Amino acid sequence: MAGQPGMLFFASGEDRNDHYRFLAGCLLTSAAQRMVQGIHKHSDLEIVAANSIRFKSGNPNALSIEMPGEVVGRRLPSREIVLEAFKLYFDYYGDSIFCFFKQHVLMNDLEHGKVPLRLQFCVLALMARFIESCFTIYNGTIEASEHFAALARTSMVNTFDEISLLNMQCNLILCIHWTGHGDEHRAWFQLGVASRIAQSMRLPFEDSFAQDDIASTEIKRRTFWTCFTLDRLMANGGDRRLTFDISSITTKLPGTRSDFLIGRKTSAGTINDEVGTDEPLLAYTVRIIDILGKVVDWSGAGGRHNENRVPWNPQMPISLFEKALDTWERALPSHMCFNEANQEAHAAVGEGKSFCTMHMLFYNARGHLYREYIPVVIPPGWDPGTGPCDGPDLELDNPNPDWWVRAIRNGVSSAVAISTIYKSMTSADLMPLVNPFLGYCLMTSSTFHIWCSLYSWNSCEGLVTGEPVKKLLIDDLRHLIQCQESWPVAAYWVKALRIDFEQNSLVSRHKTFPSPATKALVDIRSKLLHFGQSVEEPEAWKAKTLQLKNPTCKRRTRWSSSRLLTMSC
Numbered sequence: 001m002a003g004q005p006g007m008l009f010f011a012s013g014e015d016r017n018d019h020y021r022f023l024a025g026c027l028l029t030s031a032a033q034r035m036v037q038g039i040h041k042h043s044d045l046e047i048v049a050a051n052s053i054r055f056k057s058g059n060p061n062a063l064s065i066e067m068p069g070e071v072v073g074r075r076l077p078s079r080e081i082v083l084e085a086f087k088l089y090f091d092y093y094g095d096s097i098f099c100f101f102k103q104h105v106l107m108n109d110l111e112h113g114k115v116p117l118r119l120q121f122c123v124l125a126l127m128a129r130f131i132e133s134c135f136t137i138y139n140g141t142i143e144a145s146e147h148f149a150a151l152a153r154t155s156m157v158n159t160f161d162e163i164s165l166l167n168m169q170c171n172l173i174l175c176i177h178w179t180g181h182g183d184e185h186r187a188w189f190q191l192g193v194a195s196r197i198a199q200s201m202r203l204p205f206e207d208s209f210a211q212d213d214i215a216s217t218e219i220k221r222r223t224f225w226t227c228f229t230l231d232r233l234m235a236n237g238g239d240r241r242l243t244f245d246i247s248s249i250t251t252k253l254p255g256t257r258s259d260f261l262i263g264r265k266t267s268a269g270t271i272n273d274e275v276g277t278d279e280p281l282l283a284y285t286v287r288i289i290d291i292l293g294k295v296v297d298w299s300g301a302g303g304r305h306n307e308n309r310v311p312w313n314p315q316m317p318i319s320l321f322e323k324a325l326d327t328w329e330r331a332l333p334s335h336m337c338f339n340e341a342n343q344e345a346h347a348a349v350g351e352g353k354s355f356c357t358m359h360m361l362f363y364n365a366r367g368h369l370y371r372e373y374i375p376v377v378i379p380p381g382w383d384p385g386t387g388p389c390d391g392p393d394l395e396l397d398n399p400n401p402d403w404w405v406r407a408i409r410n411g412v413s414s415a416v417a418i419s420t421i422y423k424s425m426t427s428a429d430l431m432p433l434v435n436p437f438l439g440y441c442l443m444t445s446s447t448f449h450i451w452c453s454l455y456s457w458n459s460c461e462g463l464v465t466g467e468p469v470k471k472l473l474i475d476d477l478r479h480l481i482q483c484q485e486s487w488p489v490a491a492y493w494v495k496a497l498r499i500d501f502e503q504n505s506l507v508s509r510h511k512t513f514p515s516p517a518t519k520a521l522v523d524i525r526s527k528l529l530h531f532g533q534s535v536e537e538p539e540a541w542k543a544k545t546l547q548l549k550n551p552t553c554k555r556r557t558r559w560s561s562s563r564l565l566t567m568s569c
Contacts, residue, residue, distance in 0.1 A: 073117055075151050081134065082120060085127040086110055092130070092434040095257055095354040097229050097285055098176060100169060100222035102215070102261055116166060118159065121152035122173040129486045130434065142181075142488060149177055160193075165223060168197040172226050179234065180436035182489035188240055194227050195243050203227075206250040206270070215263045222254050225286055232293025233437055237300020242293060246271050253283035257351065275331040281351055284328070284336065285358045291324050292365035304372050304388075310397045311373070311407070321369050329362065338417075343424065352430045357438060360421050363414040364441040367448065370411030373404075377503045378451055380511040384408040385459025405459045412463050415448035419472045422479060433479070436487040442476045443493045449473035450501045454508045473501075 076082060090103045109115050125148040128134045134144035152174060159167055171194040178187035202208035203224035209217040231243045255266025259280075268283045269276065275287060298317050311318045335342055338359040346355035373388045382389045385405040418441050425432040432438045452460065453470040464472065477497065483490035506512070 076117075076120065077124070077134075077137070081128075081131060082124065083110065084131055084133075085124045088127045088130055089123050092127075092353075092431060095351045096357065096435070097222075097254070097282055097289070097354070098172075098226055100172075100219055100226055102219070104261070118152060118155040118170050119166065121148050121155050122170045122177075125149035125152050125177045126173050141486070145177065146181070149174060163197055163200045165197075165201070165220060168194045168201075168227070169223055171197070172223070172230065175230055175234075176436070179230075180487035180489055182492055184234075184240075188234055191227070191230050191234060192243075195231065198224050198227050204244065204249045204251055206252055209251075213263075214265055218255060218260050218263075218266065221251055222260070224251055225254050225282075229286060229289045232289045235293050235297045235300075237297040237302075241301075242297050246290065253286055254280065255282075256280045257282075275328060277331055277333050279331075281336065281346075281354055281358060284332065285354065285361070288328055288358060288362045288365060291321065291328065292361055292368065295321050295365055295368050299368060299372055305391050308392045308395050310394050310400065312400050312403045313397075318369060318372060321365075325362070325366055325369065338421065340424070343428065347428060347430065352428065353425070353432075353435075356421050356425045356430060356432070357435065360418055360438055360441045363417040363421070364444050367411055367414040367418065367444040370407045370414070371444070371447065373407065374411070374451070376500065377507055378455055380507060383457045383459050385457060408457070408459050409463060412448050412452060412460055412465075415445035415452075416464050416469075416472065418442065418445035419449070419476055423475060426479070433483045433486055436483070436489060439480055439483040439487060439490050439493065442480055442483075443497070446473055446476045446480075446497050447500060449476065450497070450504055454501075454504050 086107060090099070090101075090107075093099045094103060106115065110120075125145050128138070128144035128148055129141045131141065131144070134141050138144035138147055152170065156167070156170060171190045175187045175190040175194065178184075178190060198204065201220075203220055209220055212220065228244055228249075234240055235242045249271055252266060252270055253268040254260070255264075255268045258264070259266050266280070267278075268280050271286065271290065275284075298321070304311070304318065307316065309316045313319060335345065336355070336358075338356075343352065343355060346352050373391070374384055375390050379389050385401070385408050387401075387404050388394070422432050422438065422442060425438075449469050449472050452463070452465045453467075453473055456465060477494065480490045480494050480497075484494070503518075
């Protein structure tokens with residue numbers, strides 16, 4: 001035996017078994033697994049399946065170990081729960097930018113046991129929060145999602161570095177899950193893995209699909225654009241910068257849902273083409289998310305605080321973003337403009353959620369843009385229509401008072417539009433709370449509502465202010481509190497808004513302006529650009545959670561939205 005090539009040498013059989021015990025523990029890595037596969041022909045160790053091992057001999061003292069894939073496979077819930085999770089995925093996300101599967105194909109594969117285990121766990125992690133039966137089984141629906149997310153991660157260990165579309169899709173689904181749970185670090189990490197897979201597979205380039213059929217091509221396109229939009233939605237200009245440079249992207253934008261399901265060639269152009277008037281809804285959505293991501297990235301990196309140019313300077317980023325938003329809005333065909341009739345029409349063809357989502361993201365981008373020159377806490381007696389009250393001194397230029405008035409009015413009207421659309425989605429049973437990014441839109445609208453409920457500005461004459469806007473604010477908070485039942489990240493937003501209202505209320509009553517370095521103001525600013533945690537605040541508000549440590553379900557903690565506006569730290 002000693003002379004056989006490739007053999008390992010052991011002083012005794014006991015040493016050999018000790019070695020195998022150690023080796024079995026190392027099988028969590030693909031490299032160790034390959035090592036075992038290389039020696040098992042010459043040993044008492046047998047590879048039973050891709051993820052399990054046992055000894056060949058009948059020795060009762062021999063080690064028998066099953067590896068994660070085999071073990072977690074037995075942790076799947078009932079067939080009914082798995083089927084419901086996949087059905088809900090298509091019900092809630094089927095018309096969205098986050099869907100890259102053909103429903104009839106995937107459901108048929110699921111029926112015949114062909115869906116990979118890791119994908120099943122990823123979908124369960126995303127959807128278990130909406131399955132009522134999971135509440136009893138797992139002590140809560142949020143707990144169920146966390147349970148399945150842990151199993152998903154375990155099932156993906158051996159394929160961590162696999163460059164495949166499936167691995168990319170699994171990481172994208174988990175990115176949405178972790179974002180909604182307020183765990184930015186993990187979400188950004190999962191997205192980073194997916195982004196590197198996309199780049200390795202050359203998915204940003206249309207010529208990479210040359211050998212694929214129409215159906216496979218569109219699945220790859222949609223998977224890439226999901227990755228791209230999550231990159232834009234997650235970037236904050238600080239510890240998370242934009243990954244993809246659109247100037248080199250040639251992959252066509254996603255086509256219509258019917259084209260995708262039927263396998264028909266898409267008429268969509270590329271993101272570098274001039275925005276047209278006959279693009280598919282998801283193509284318009286990708287474009288507006290790209291603009292939103294650039295606005296937030298610029299603002300989070302310092303924005304106008306790094307500039308002394310006036311905002312109406314044609315080369316000023318805020319001016320370029322303003323032009324991009326106007327161009328996007330003007331390019332919308334009449335049937336895609338937001339109104340009740342168009343909302344009902346899109347709902348009738350199964351695109352109600354995506355239609356409303358597109359418009360909420362547009363108003364979110366516009367709100368972010370025109371909020372740039374407004375401090376978190378408003379100084380006593382200041383009107384945004386008169387120009388900035390902080391930041392660097394602006395260059396000498398011809399006065400343009402109309403710009404400042406238009407900016408605050410656009411910001412306030414965008415906030416009202418966000419609240420109105422979200423409420424209309426709720427009334428139409430379009431389930432806006434299934435998408436955590438729509439809750440983030442409410443974060444934007446609520447900041448404007450707080451200011452307009454406490455201050456009376458001449459520049460906003462004729463707009464919704466005072467008591468009417470306070471009702472909008474209370475509605476937004478009520479929706480965010482409801483969002484907490486499914487997405488714990490909403491707890492961060494609720495707390496930030498409570499502190500925001502509190503600080504502005506103190507100033508409006510006592511006319512005393514806090515220091516810009518006040519912790520409450522720093523906390524609010526950070527939450528305006530974050531989904532929970534960031535590298536810059538590793539404690540993630542753990543010091544003062546106000547009983548929101550586990551705010552995942554209304555059954556545990558009932559908050560009154562009107563009471564939140566009057567609570568103190």
